[in-house]
Amino acid sequence: KNQVEQSPQSLIILEGKNCTLQCNYTVSPFSNLRWYKQDTGRGPVSLTIMTFSENTKSNGRYTATLDADTKQSSLHITASQLSDSASYICVVSRNNAGNMLTFGGGTRLMVKP
Amino acid sequence: SAVISQKPSRDICQRGTSLTIQCQVDSQVTMMFWYRQQPGQSLTLIATANQGSEATYESGFVIDKFPISRPNLTFSTLTVSNMSPEDSSIYLCSVVAVLAGGPRLTDTQYFGPGTRLTVL
Numbered sequence: 001k002n003q004v005e006q007s008p009q010s011l012i013i014l015e016g017k018n019c020t021l022q023c024n025y026t027v028s029p030f031s032n033l034r035w036y037k038q039d040t041g042r043g044p045v046s047l048t049i050m051t052f053s054e055n056t057k058s059n060g061r062y063t064a065t066l067d068a069d070t071k072q073s074s075l076h077i078t079a080s081q082l083s084d085s086a087s088y089i090c091v092v093s094r095n096n097a098g099n100m101l102t103f104g105g106g107t108r109l110m111v112k113p
Numbered sequence: 114s115a116v117i118s119q120k121p122s123r124d125i126c127q128r129g130t131s132l133t134i135q136c137q138v139d140s141q142v143t144m145m146f147w148y149r150q151q152p153g154q155s156l157t158l159i160a161t162a163n164q165g166s167e168a169t170y171e172s173g174f175v176i177d178k179f180p181i182s183r184p185n186l187t188f189s190t191l192t193v194s195n196m197s198p199e200d201s202s203i204y205l206c207s208v209v210a211v212l213a214g215g216p217r218l219t220d221t222q223y224f225g226p227g228t229r230l231t232v233l
Contacts, residue, residue, distance in 0.1 A: 041226075043117075046223070093222075098222050099144065
């Protein structure tokens with residue numbers, strides 16, 4: 001069964017601190033893995049996308065890693081800001097067409113001053 | 114990138130009525146998708162809407178309940194029919210930002226802001 005599991009479900013950190021979110025998947029075949037940020041009441045916004053051959057990709061203070069052998073990914077947030085408070089969703093795609101996405105349950109991050 | 118707008122942004126409806134949600138994209142796209150996000154849950158794909166053909170529905174979703182129109186390459190509608198409180202969700206439109214007939218980009222999945230539906 002194709003599944004994407006994320007941990008932790010929720011996380012509270014202080015502003016300025018770093019944090020790492022985890023994503024484990026059992027999706028086959030594998031095309032790419034994406035991390036999205038979803039602010040409350042908004043649609044998800046893409047942060048990174050990685051194919052099988054990529055093991056790290058950065059987008060500003062966000063750095064995603066991918067270990068295709070162990071089927072694990074992480075999203076590291078550096079020097080967190082209050083605006084980082086959101087849900088972070090790991091999504092694994094079985095193709096490039098957009099109709100074979102498996103969504104993780106998300107990690108709800110709250111950054112406190 | 115693709116900029117997606119949805120109307121309405123939110124609505125409160127009575128049981129048994131229907132609501133049509135509009136999705137407008139600022140560029141021509143081949144594939145459009147409709148997702149549902151129930152409270153506290155992640156996204157679930159309802160259907161894929163291709164221009165010029167019938168929508169393809171995922172398991173658990175049927176055309177009579179969620180009719181979809183795709184009259185051109187920049188617009189689609191999703192209707193939630195005969196609503197019940199269980200239909201209370203956020204409905205999101207999504208596109209793969211590939212120009213019709215053009216090359217495929219790597220980072221191409223974009224989501225609209227969503228329509229928050231509450232059914233009483």
